[in-house]
Amino acid sequence: MKIIVGITGGIAAYKSPELVRLMKKAGHEVRCATTEHALQFVTRATLETVSGTQLYHNLFVDNSSATEHISLKDWGDLLVVAPATANIIGKVASGIADDPLSTLLLAFSGKPVLMAPAMNSLMWSHPAVQHNIKTLKSWGIHFVGPAEGELACGTSGPGRMVEPEEIVKYIATSLHSSAQQTLSGQRWLVTAGPTYERIDSVRFIGNYSSGKMGFALAQALADAGAEVELVTGPTALSISHPRIHRTDIESAREMYTAATATYPTCHGAILSAAVADYRPSECADHKLKKQGDEGMNLTLIQNPDILASLGKIKKTGQLLIGFALETDNELQNAQGKLQRKNLDYIVMNSLRDTGAGFGTDTNKVTILGADGSRHDVGLRSKQEVAFEIVSTITS
Ligand code: CTP
DSSP states (O other): OEEEEEEOSSGGGGGHHHHHHHHHHTTOEEEEEEOTGGGGTSOHHHHHHHHOSOOBOOTTTSSSOTTHHHHHHHHOSEEEEEEEOHHHHHHHHHTOOOSHHHHHHHHTTTSOEEEEEOOOHHHHHSHHHHHHHHHHHHTTOEEOOOEEEEOTTSOEEEEEOOOHHHHHHHIIIIIHHHHHTTTTTOEEEEEESBOOEESSSSOEEOOOOOSHHHHHHHHHHHHTTOEEEEEEOSOSOOOOOTTEEEEEOOSHHHHHHHHHHHGGGOSEEEEOOBOOSEEESOOOSSOOOOOOTTOOOOOEEEOOOHHHHHHHHOOTTOEEEEEEEESSSHHHHHHHHHHHTTOSEEEEEETTSTTOSSSOSEEEEEEEETTSOEEEEEEEEHHHHHHHHHHHHHO
């Protein structure tokens, strides 16, 4: 893989030459780009020696061409910013391009970017930094770390750049398919979030699904080169990727209509939405009034099972992946769903596992294949779990 290592002005920059060395050892081609401040912590000679190429650190001096950021972007499969200071994170979040690295970062749109933040704990927890990170994540930028521990300023807490070995490992496990664009030319359908089933003009039956897992899957598929049709129920999440096409729906029936219309032209579908199995048989067009002490009965009728419906129209060569959120007899129930709904894989998570399931930023899953395969993914961020799922089902 061709990797550009971006280095900014933090003390952790002293680890960057080691990062470059490990990447080269892992078989990658590496070029370095720095800010001016980075060169206060690590020398140009060191970086040029370990990478074996010329450093990109000045917009106008290094090369006769002032469009080096574009040729570098064309060259690179992946841009890794390590260390990433609060400053570079803020610049990218605000669209500022006033030096070689920030210019390259804006030009790198549509290709994978990984950041390894490093800063003082107080800076890390500042709302501005956290807000910027949230923004960058919603654009699909990956983050590894920071780690907790002793910091250069003498304090201790979150803010240390993760070790170079961990960055190299993250690239191998989570970013391989993105950098290689393994799904280029494919079209995928993803369902995400909850569904809302209306009771009257102001009330609904819903669930706690946040949509995070489905959005992370859409991101992972798009990063790997696929065009993604993301059909989502109501969620506060935003996503921005040139290859993700989002359709917002509210009810299970609307999701069913969108999914069944889209699936026939897709290579595969991952259905991660928490679809309501039932809906009120009637929806009042006004706000229902209280009905007194005797209570109120709602009659519920069954919604279409979207996953099972896609399983029925699945053609040879098409993939279909479902989720199973279970509380008891997890394995047995998930395997039953895999066969009943004609799936290629089922991603099982258990509500009994801490950190797994609705609303959390993490998940812990087991991917079961129709061929009898089983792949356990330990507690990881939903982004990392999404990459594991995508690489398992497409390998
Ligand atoms: N699903 C769906 N349409 C539905 C219900 C579920 O597409 N009406 C999909 C979900 O997106 C998920 C999978 O089916 O991928 C599993 O959903 P789950 O509720 O666990 O399974 P059910 O078949 O509804 O079984 P049960 O509720 O009995 O566990």
